[in-house]
Amino acid sequence: MKKIIIGGAVPVVLAAFLGTPYYFGIKAQQSLEEQHKILSDTFFFDVVSHNYERGWFSSKETTVIRFHPTLLNNLSEQMPANIKTVLEKEITIVNNVKHGLFADGLTPVRASVTSEFQFDPEVQKVLSRFFNDKTPVTMKNTIYLSGSGKLETNVSPFEYEELSGIKLDWKGLNSQINYKAGFNEYSSQYTAPLLKAILADKGEVIIENIAINNTTATGKTGVDLGSTDVKVDKFNVAWKESIDYNIRLNELVNMVTDLQIGAFINPTGTIAPSNISVEKLSYQSQTKENDDGFVDSEGHFQFDKLHYGPDQYGPLDVHIGAEHLDGKSLTALKNRWQQIITEQVPEGQAQDMILEAVRKEGAGLFTNNPLFKIKKFDFTAPSGHIKVNGDVTFNGLQQADLNNFNSLLQKMKANVNFDISNKLLEEFAISQARGLFATEDPAANAENADPKALEDVNQTIRLMVSSTINSLTEEGYLKQSNNAIQTNVLLENNEVKLNGKVFTIQSDEEILANIEADDEPKAASAAQ
Numbered sequence: 001m002k003k004i005i006i007g008g009a010v011p012v013v014l015a016a017f018l019g020t021p022y023y024f025g026i027k028a029q030q031s032l033e034e035q036h037k038i039l040s041d042t043f044f045f046d047v048v049s050h051n052y053e054r055g056w057f058s059s060k061e062t063t064v065i066r067f068h069p070t071l072l073n074n075l076s077e078q079m080p081a082n083i084k085t086v087l088e089k090e091i092t093i094v095n096n097v098k099h100g101l102f103a104d105g106l107t108p109v110r111a112s113v114t115s116e117f118q119f120d121p122e123v124q125k126v127l128s129r130f131f132n133d134k135t136p137v138t139m140k141n142t143i144y145l146s147g148s149g150k151l152e153t154n155v156s157p158f159e160y161e162e163l164s165g166i167k168l169d170w171k172g173l174n175s176q177i178n179y180k181a182g183f184n185e186y187s188s189q190y191t192a193p194l195l196k197a198i199l200a201d202k203g204e205v206i207i208e209n210i211a212i213n214n215t216t217a218t219g220k221t222g223v224d225l226g227s228t229d230v231k232v233d234k235f236n237v238a239w240k241e242s243i244d245y246n247i248r249l250n251e252l253v254n255m256v257t258d259l260q261i262g263a264f265i266n267p268t269g270t271i272a273p274s275n276i277s278v279e280k281l282s283y284q285s286q287t288k289e290n291d292d293g294f295v296d297s298e299g300h301f302q303f304d305k306l307h308y309g310p311d312q313y314g315p316l317d318v319h320i321g322a323e324h325l326d327g328k329s330l331t332a333l334k335n336r337w338q339q340i341i342t343e344q345v346p347e348g349q350a351q352d353m354i355l356e357a358v359r360k361e362g363a364g365l366f367t368n369n370p371l372f373k374i375k376k377f378d379f380t381a382p383s384g385h386i387k388v389n390g391d392v393t394f395n396g397l398q399q400a401d402l403n404n405f406n407s408l409l410q411k412m413k414a415n416v417n418f419d420i421s422n423k424l425l426e427e428f429a430i431s432q433a434r435g436l437f438a439t440e441d442p443a444a445n446a447e448n449a450d451p452k453a454l455e456d457v458n459q460t461i462r463l464m465v466s467s468t469i470n471s472l473t474e475e476g477y478l479k480q481s482n483n484a485i486q487t488n489v490l491l492e493n494n495e496v497k498l499n500g501k502v503f504t505i506q507s508d509e510e511i512l513a514n515i516e517a518d519d520e521p522k523a524a525s526a527a528q
Contacts, residue, residue, distance in 0.1 A: 021057045021100035028099045028111035029054055031143045031181075032061055038183055043338040044068050048090055061095035061113075068342050074350075089120035095141070104142050115139035130158045130168070147181030165200030185217040203240050203275075209233035219289040221327030230283040238275035280304035294368070295325040298375070311382045319375040329364030336361045363399040370394060374416065384421020384484065391415055406494070414491040421484045422469060426462045433461050476501045 029052060040047045048064040067087050079087075094116040098104075104112035117137050119127065127136050134156040143149040157172035171193040179186035190212040197205045215226040280303055287297040298321035306313040336357040345353060358365075370393070377388035392414045401407040469485055472478045477498035479486045490497040497503060 021103075024101065024103075024110045025054055025056065025059055025097075025099040027147070028097055028113075028143055029059065031110065031147055031149070032095065032097070032113070034183060035141075036061075036063065039063070039065070043342055044071050057098070057100060059097040059099065061097060063093045063095075064090050065093065066090045070344050071342050074341065074345065086123050086126055089123045091120075091123075092118040094118060108145055110143040110145055110147070113141035113143065115141070130160050130170075131156055132158070134158070149179055151177040151179065153177075165198070167196075167198040169194060169196040171195075187213070187215045189213050201240060203238045204236075205238075206234065206236040207232060208235075219295070219327060221289065221293050221295075222331035223287070223289060223295055223327045225287050225289050225295075227287075228283070228285045230281075232278075232281040234277065234279055235281055236275065236277040274309040275307070277307040278303050278305070279307075289327055293327045294323075295327045295330060296323045297321065297325065298373075313379070313381050315378075315380060317376055317378040319377075321373040321375055323371040323373070324368060325370055326364035326368045329362050329368075333357060333362035333365070359399070359402045363402060366394050366402060367397050367399055369396070381424060383427045384424035385419070386421070386424060387417075387419040389417050390489075409491070410494045412491065414489065416489045417486075418489065419484055419486045422466070422480075423483065425469070425485070426465045429465050430458050430461050433457065472498075477503060 032052070036047075036050060039045060040050075044067060045065050046068055048066055049062075050064075051062045053060045053062075066089070069088070072084060072087055075084075095113050096116065097111050097113050099111040101108050103109055115138075117139075130136075137153065137155055139151070139153045141149060141151045153173075153175045155173040158168070158170050160166075160168040160170075173190065173192045175188065175190045177186055177188040190210070192210040193208070195205070195207045199205070209232065211229075211231045213229045217225050219225045282302050283299065285297065285299040287295060289295050298319070301316070301318040303314055303316050305315070337354065340350065340353050340357065372392045374388055374390050377386070379386050392412065394408075394412050397408070397411045401411060469478065469480070473480050473485075477487065479499060487499045488497075490500075495502060
């Protein structure tokens with residue numbers, strides 16, 4: 001009897017031993033095909049080829065990918081030619097799949113997958129300069145019985161140095177993604193201890209202890225929901241040459257509102273050789289979807305200290321939110337922006353296409369009565385502080401209103417509180433004035449400036465700012481306490497109130513008309 005039982009059990013055990021790897025091989029292929037579809041739908045990758053060879057105990061999946069050519073072409077001006085050459089080459093990913101109940105040890109799994117990255121010989125030659133004999137990237141994918149799993153990726157550390165004085169110290173990157181079946185929900189963690197780049201006699205960049213944690217789930221409208229937590233212990237940038245800047249704020253305002261504003265608002269000047277160091281930088285965000293398909297989102301950005309040369313700024317605490325956003329419009333806008341990135345866009349038209357997408361695909365974000373909140377903006381600078389809070393709402397807005405700034409204002413309500421140090425306002429006015437009077441070569445202008453003349457100009461501007469503040473305070477538009485101004489700005493029904501009092505100027509008055517026209521009288525005088 002025992003022999004019969006044993007004899008009958010042997011085929012069952014043998015069948016189970018041989019059958020389960022084959023069955024789990026089928027299930028593993030299903031999981032990997034789902035993940036391949038996600039890769040093929042990624043806008044910045046093209047899948048050149050894909051092949052799956054399934055065996056009894058093991059299988060092999062081979063995928064050849066490349067970065068989207070048009071995307072690389074659009075970014076070509078922002079990246080070095082040698083980097084672009086590397087990114088243009090195809091990458092072959094070979095997944096070696098072991099399937100069976102104990103393919104990963106004692107923990108029951110569908111499969112254990114190790115990935116091998118094969119690069120073009122030219123790319124491999126470049127990578128060898130950095131990683132030497134190390135494998136640049138390793139990846140392991142453990143697929144559990146339920147179809148969920150764990151994806152672990154490691155980028156090897158390296159140290160690199162050139163005779164020119166360029167040095168790189170990279171301590172590697174580790175990541176882990178825990179995903180649920182179907183990959184519609186996952187959490188991810190990334191850590192990078194150090195990146196240090198010494199750029200010969202140009203300067204250096206140091207980033208210490210990057211930690212990123214995400215939770216992501218796909219909402220009913222296709223929006224990515226969940227949370228993000230980013231922390232950086234220290235970020236330091238030093239440069240040894242002057243940097244000229246001219247930030248064209250007037251063009252940004254014109255792009256968004258169609259208002260023509262002069263270049264006097266543009267920050268212009270020269271950043272002298274110096275360094276910036278930020279300590280305890282962090283960012284958190286949270287996005288959730290309500291039952292009605294509308295999305296609420298908020299972000300929180302902070303740092304403890306920012307050192308700019310001898311000056312210390314901070315802390316900075318910014319907390320903003322957006323509520324009642326149309327989820328379908330968010331998804332449509334994201335898809336359109338991704339499409340624009342991978343399109344061959346004529347030079348100079350990208351920003352127009354992005355704005356057009358906001359007015360078309362993203363129109364529902366504004367026509368469904370959204371609420372935008374500045375929950376907190378609190379910043380401390382050497383010359384004082386700025387504190388802001390408030391909200392902006394749109395009520396009854398139609399898509400056509402997005403093309404008419406006056407209609408937009410009529411249906412917008414903004415209620416914002418300001419608390420700003422007087423000295424900070426003075427310093428801002430002085431910096432803007434320097435930009436106005438700067439020559440075409442700001443560095444030369446700064447070097448040749450007469451210190452006494454500059455101080456006279458600065459003092460004049462301080463007096464003008466002080467006089468303006470006192471005048472607005474007497475008229476009831478502002479309050480003053482502790483060497484700072486406080487006011488509430490209310491924009492409603494196409495009317496502006498400061499501190500509860502309607503603020504008006506003559507409609508045909510161009511307050512700053514003479515600022516940009518100063519050169520004409522001088523030229524006329526010179527001609528006489």
